[in-house]
Amino acid sequence: MRPMRLATLRTLGAAVLASVVAVPAMAQQPAPASGAATMEAVKSRGTLSCGVNTGLAGFAQPDSQGRWAGFDVDYCRALAVALFNDDSKIRYVPTTAQNRFTALQSGEVDVMARNTTATLSRDTSLGFDFPAVNFYDGQGFMVKSSLGVKSAKELDGATVCVQPGTTTEQNLTDWARANNIKFTPVVIERLEELVSAYVAGRCDAYTTDISGLAATRSVQPQAAEHVILPEVISKEPLGPAVRHGDQRWSDLVRWTHYLLVAAEEFGINSANVEEVAATDTRPEVQRMLGKNGGLGAMLGVDNQWAVRVIKVIGNYGEVFDRNLKALGIQRGPNAQWSQGGQQYAQPFR
């Protein structure tokens, strides 16, 4: 009995010792998913972990079979096609306004394509980078038409539904202060509950990005009962976000966006891309579609990435029309720069 106990104790002791020694050794390992590691981590994992909205019509929403679709989802797909030539190699991680940043900071998602506004503090102290702006937006208000309100300036004394953890709530307080408007906030974390509180009449107005208002309105049974007021009270440049300090990864995200925009600019779409790649003689198009220049390799993918992405996802205009047209969202500031908009792809050279 006695010697046996001693023996077990010894093994135990060895195990304890081993772990004490192992701890500092583990600490020396590079932190996962930092530095330039995301690209390698994603490639070796073989799937892309993409942070998306919990459900915002037109931007990111699962259908009844659980297949995600939407404007932001198409950016996840474009990345997966660029990397793996397969848009099913994606793990979608639904994130709320409140928990999205921790998901990206902690490395749970590789990229977050989720109607997120680029701001200075998010770019710096939250530790992110916003490689591109894929949707120029602004904040607005939605009210029931029965309320008879025609302008946001008439909202003095109103109760306003707003989601916490957004630029929206901060813009709202800034705007109210600047315009001497008093309001009672109702702050609910889950979007579904927030919207149902607004619909039930708990609030007079609901405020968020105008694209979000349009998306929410489009899924209401009585969409015509809600009006979006004309005022735009903020700038909301929305775009995919990545962790700071991971330049190779943010390069790929940025140039995937430019690829979609440039394809539209050059008249390349999902139907004609292969033909254009074979026959077009414009030098920039040839570089972009991988005929020469080796640009894909510079990004860390292969030179056929552009043809693949455009074939599966389409160009920026196709992505926009497929997802957002039905919501009644106009191109507006998201038109090509040559059409008076702000979408402007940097040169493929």
Added chain:
Amino acid sequence: MSDTADPRLLRAPPKKGIRLSWTDERLRGIVWQLLVVGLVGGIIWWLVSNTAHNLEVRRIATGWGFLNREAGLPIGESLIDYNPTNTYSRALLVGVLNTLKVAVVGIILATILGTLIGIARLSKNWLLSRLAATYIEVIRDLPLLLQLLFWYVILQGLPAPRQSLNPMTGVFLSNRGLKLPWVQWQDAHSFALLGLVAGIVATFLYARSARAKRMTDGQPRKVWPVGLGLILGLPLLIWAALGAPWQGDIPALRGFNFQGGLTVTPEYFALLLGLVTYTAGFIAEIVRAGIQSVPQGQWEAAEALGLQRGRIMRQIVLPQALRVIIPPMTSQYLNLTKNSSLAVAIGYQDIVSISNTTLNQTGQAIEGIAIIMAVYLCISLSISLFMNWYNARIALVER
């Protein structure tokens, strides 16, 4: 003592120094303890340094500097003055007070409701006891989150402000909450409130001395006239001395909403209702068990003395039952407090909700979570300390 001393004394271990050998039990003990402490310390050190390293690599801000920055957060209800230009620390204080507001009121109401239901459960009236039993079963079986959402949806179903229910002048019930007439708060009211507290304390002390005197001379003394004078008279006197300010603050519909008066928001009300009805189900069972733990003989003996049932319950059974009731009751109070964090689901801005938002806006998740944990730890420890003190006070003193 003789040589047939206590055998335990004979078996006292021989005193000897530590030998540097693995067979020495004390040496082994010390080595093991050092190893375990080292292991735990090493894990903590690794966690901390790993976290710090990752935060550094990702350029994520750390430290408490954000507490003094402007919050810019909209907060719907607050016990103290707050506006979005205040700092994050003030916003967090608003959150703590909102948590306390629902926890304190919730604990008091749940205790009252739970005790009533627990007693009803033991009632000789068949219908009453069945009703109480059904209530307990149903309430305890449904998840609290579901109940909160249920109450919140019910409250949202109330009419809009312009069609609000108006049972009494100045009282309005709508989907914006319950509006009650109130006074315009002035210093005199705050002092009167202090007077009320002083009156309660004084009454308590008076009752104690009256009881002590009764022990010596056997004369029963009436406590309530003096108590009434102290509890009601004192604040009234202070209020009158300060000029008896009385300006009604009557809610009135202006524009979109009611302005003025006191508001009970649907968020607070739904949370309170959910927590109270839920916790009362558990408290009722505790009270029932407590009462049943008092032997039937106590009832019979008291009845033989000619005491009435109500009096037996109040003066003989309940004081004994309390000793069984208090410890599990403490857990229920702690549960209620912690469950109040479900507030985020229905938009009541408690400490969790405001910390979460702070954490999101500043990106400082570790600090945000630390604040939430510290607040709950403080509140829970306070409740436990108080309940332990009370438990010790009412414990059976054996003579």
